[in-house]
Amino acid sequence: MKLGKKVAIIAIATSSLILSSSPAFAGQINGSGATFAQPLIDVCKVEFTKDTGHTVNYTAGGSGKGRTDFASNLVDFAASDSVYTSGFPAHLEYAAVYAAGIAIGYNLPTVKTPIYLSPAVIAQIFSGEIQNWNDVRIRTVNDGEVKVPVFATKKVTVKVGGKNTTQTVPVLDKAGKPKILKYNTVEANAKLPNLPITVYYRSDSSGTSEQFGKFLQGANAGENAALWPKTASGTFANSTPVSLSNFFNFQGANGSALVGAGVKSKIGAIGYAESAWFTSNNLGTALVQNWAKEFVPPTAAATSAFLGGGTIEANGSVTTPYQKAIPGAYPIGTASYGLVYPEAAKKDPEKQKIVAEWHTYLLEQCPKKFPEKGYIQITGALYDKAKAQIAKIK
Known part of the structure; x- marks a missing residue:
């Protein structure tokens, strides 16, 4: 009998310890939006729950869907790679909590060396003007010496899954600029096959498509303006110079995950998405020429420079310069935004507190914990602005 009482007391004491180590309040928030952000959100929301006890549910249906859901008060927050052009919700605030490069991924298993692409060639491929990998315009860019920056990195220790883990991250100064160690002069000599190009593009309303279109128009302005004359649109097919119905080699895909899977499924395919969607499928990503005439991969450091x-x-929000000669810049970088409500919106205060915690976690912890996903650690003035925006969530 005494033994039974002793066991019961130990059990009660143990359960009290468990309860006391749990958060005083554990809640749930719901979000919707960009597939561009999904690789980072999917892994980091698990860490957020471990650290705070709160649950984040996120449905990646595209930036357009996220903005619609947010405006309709269907979610507590949304993620978008582009800003509203109409249908602004009352009391809207943007917080740039993560950023990454929009990579150009390709499926060419016989090509063992990197592929280099200029903005003009990218525009010609994605408008259907160039339809074969052996086209002289691609071969010209991949013939001769190219200049490639090499960035400084450092080791940091972060807690992932409850364990200290060493990660390699770029060295950034207080303004958020990466340190360039040197430039390598590389002989571009990709052996491009005589193979048709299949273009995978986003068929849904996509902030990634809009930012990609802004790059194609902005980087080709001036003497190359005819290559991509239309204003960027969240619907990729609406911004192409020629109707995609004229071509058989274009395949629409709903979301970045399906763009990556589509490129993986077809030898000779090409597409645009956040780089994690291509690296996870063991696909190559092109080095893209910037306005400083350097060829740069879609890394976190290069996106920080841009x-x-x-x-x-x-x-x-951030307006990016496509014809500015920025050393080391990957020229198809984009900030991605949390769409949130400030105090004036009079939302549920407990949920608003979690929304603020989640966006602070995205800003300060997630890229550092998972650098392999390719997102940058925002610093400098953009970090200060994001913190000020998050502070409005009450």
Whole structure:
């Protein structure tokens, strides 16, 4: 009998310890939006739950779907790679909590060396003007010496899955600019096959498509303006110079995951998405020529260099410069935004507290914990602006 009482007391004490180590309040928030952000959100929301006890549910249906759901008050937050052009929700705030490069992924298993692409060639491929990998315009860019930056990195220790883990991250200064160690002069000599190009593009309303279209138009302005004259659109097919119905080699896909899977499924295919969708499928990503005439991979450091040359707007968004010679910049970088409600929106205060915690976690912890996903650790003035935007969530 005494033994039974002793066991019962130990059990009660143990359960008290378990309860006392749990968060005082554990809640749940729901979000919707960009597939561009999904590789980072999927892994980091698990860490967020471990660290805070809160649950984040996120449905990646595209930036357009996220903005619609947010405006309709269907979610507590949304993620979008582009800003609203109409249908603005009342009391909207943008917080640039993560950023990454939009990679150009390709499936060419016989090509063992990197592929280099200029903005003009990318525009010609994605408008259907270039339809074969052996086209002289691609071969010309991949023939001769190219200049490639090499960035400084450092080792950091972060807690992932409850364990200390050493990660390699780029060295960034207080302004968010990466340190360039040197430039390598590389002989571009990709043996491009005589193979038709299949283009995979986003068929849904996509902030990634809109940012990609802005790059194609902005980087080709001036003497190359005819290559991509239309204003960027969240619907890729609406911004192409020629109707895609004229071509048989274009395949629409709903979301970045299906773009990556589509490119993986077809030898000779090419597509655009956040780089994790291609690296997870063991696909190559092109080095893209910037306005400083360097060829740069879609790394976190190179994206930091590009966004560091942008303009931070009053609403928290970033306007990027496509014809500015920024050393080391990967020229198809984009900030991605959390869409949130400030105090004036009079939302549930407990959920708003979790929304603020989640976006702070995205900003400060997630890229550092999972650098292999290719997202940058935002620093400098953009970090300060994002923190100020998050502080409005009450």
